[in-house]
Amino acid sequence: MRSAASTSERRELDQRVVCExxxxxxxxxxxxxxxxxxxxxxxxxxxxxxVAVPVGLIRSAG
Ligand SMILES: [Zn+2]
Structure with a gap:
């Protein structure tokens, strides 16, 4: 029953953005x-x- 948890963790990794x-x-x-x-x-x-990125979720490094 850990599939649900690992799925949510995977979701964050799936936010990876690759340019064309x-x-x-x-x-x-x-x-x-x-x-x-x-x-x-x-x-x-x-x-x-x-490129569109989920920048709103990220803390800028400056
Ligand atoms: Zn590019």
């Missing part, structure tokens, strides 16, 4: 982008494409 260029913009814990717009919930990938 293949770069992992958000690995489920850290946003790997040079620019982040918390207001619009997007991060700028290294390919200069703006």
């Amino acid at each position: 260029c293949g770069h992992v913009v958000y690995d489920g814990e850290v946003i790997r982008a040079r620019c982040v717009h918390p207001e619009s919930g997007t991060a700028k990938c290294r390919c200069k494409r703006w």
Whole structure:
């Protein structure tokens, strides 16, 4: 009966965001982008494409 618990944990990992260029913009814990717009919930990938990330759930590292 642990499947339910592991499923909820998996959900956080599934929030991983990969850009169309293949770069992992958000690995489920850290946003790997040079620019982040918390207001619009997007991060700028290294390919200069703006990708939607769950930035509202993340504490900015500065
Ligand atoms: Zn990209």
